[in-house]
Amino acid sequence: MNVYHYTFKFREPYQIIVDSNIIIKCSDSSYNITNGFNKTIQSENKPMITQCCIQALYDTKNEKAISIAKYFERRKCNHRTPINPQDCIESIVDINGENKHRYIVASQDNELRSKLRQIPGIPLIYINKSSVMVMEQLSDASLKYSQNFENKKLIAGLNDSKAGKQVKRDNEKENDGEDDGKGEGEPVKKKRKGPSGPNPLSIKKKKKTGSENVNEEKKEKKPTRRSKHKKVKDDDDTNKELKEDTNKELNEDKTINDDTNKIEEEIPNNDSNHEPAE
Numbered sequence: 001m002n003v004y005h006y007t008f009k010f011r012e013p014y015q016i017i018v019d020s021n022i023i024i025k026c027s028d029s030s031y032n033i034t035n036g037f038n039k040t041i042q043s044e045n046k047p048m049i050t051q052c053c054i055q056a057l058y059d060t061k062n063e064k065a066i067s068i069a070k071y072f073e074r075r076k077c078n079h080r081t082p083i084n085p086q087d088c089i090e091s092i093v094d095i096n097g098e099n100k101h102r103y104i105v106a107s108q109d110n111e112l113r114s115k116l117r118q119i120p121g122i123p124l125i126y127i128n129k130s131s132v133m134v135m136e137q138l139s140d141a142s143l144k145y146s147q148n149f150e151n152k153k154l155i156a157g158l159n160d161s162k163a164g165k166q167v168k169r170d171n172e173k174e175n176d177g178e179d180d181g182k183g184e185g186e187p188v189k190k191k192r193k194g195p196s197g198p199n200p201l202s203i204k205k206k207k208k209t210g211s212e213n214v215n216e217e218k219k220e221k222k223p224t225r226r227s228k229h230k231k232v233k234d235d236d237d238t239n240k241e242l243k244e245d246t247n248k249e250l251n252e253d254k255t256i257n258d259d260t261n262k263i264e265e266e267i268p269n270n271d272s273n274h275e276p277a278e
């Protein structure tokens with residue numbers, strides 16, 4: 001469900017439009033459909049049934065199937081005269097070629113699922129030949145949409161071509177977490193450091209008289225991670241002293257200026273770190 005969540009903006013509880021035929025299938029094989037949905041989606045979900053689908057169940061007089069369907073929330077379809085369940089589902093899911101309401105569709109009907117595969121962003125669920133509920137792989141249409149989505153975000157969010165290549169390779173797996181961690185961690189440190197800390201330039205000069213020039217060059221060109229961490233430590237040591245300092249306000253003014261510069265530089269990188277997750 002990750003791609004559906006990030007690319008197609010699905011949100012919990014995920015709404016499932018349940019076809020009457022999958023209810024009958026589960027009922028006949030005594031398969032607990034609710035447990036099946038929970039296992040397959042592994043997130044909070046809300047099965048729903050349209051008026052036409054429940055009418056189709058009433059028509060079968062399959063009491064067991066009807067009793068299952070009664071637990072599901074009704075989805076109004078406004079078909080006053082009930083129509084074919086699959087046509088009904090298609091009509092509420094496919095809104096001008098878009099899964100506007102972000103439905104998952106659970107159906108045993110091959111033709112319906114085949115039609116819905118043409119529309120990007122419709123998770124499709126069915127009971128396979130081994131009587132296991134499964135979610136279909138991302139359809140070609142969904143895959144295409146997802147790739148375009150990623151590319152657009154890359155182009156918009158990245159100035160650094162190297163980072164772009166990395167993101168593409170990383171795809172959407174474990175690396176995301178790491179990237180996210182770093183991406184969020186660094187700016188937070190800097191932000192905290194900025195307002196409360198003193199002007200790093202002035203302190204460094206006091207403490208490390210020998211290495212002034214080297215430090216300044218590093219800052220202006222490429223602030224490396226090591227130098228950042230050093231700065232953090234230095235600042236922490238000196239923070240206590242400086243908080244009592246009467247020059248506090250002056251220092252804050254200076255650091256705010258420093259900070260705004262830094263934030264502007266960091267925004268593109270920060271966005272790119274979130275890229276693969278979405």
Ligand SMILES: [Zn+2]
Nearest residue numbers: 052077079088
């Ligand atoms: Zn209907």
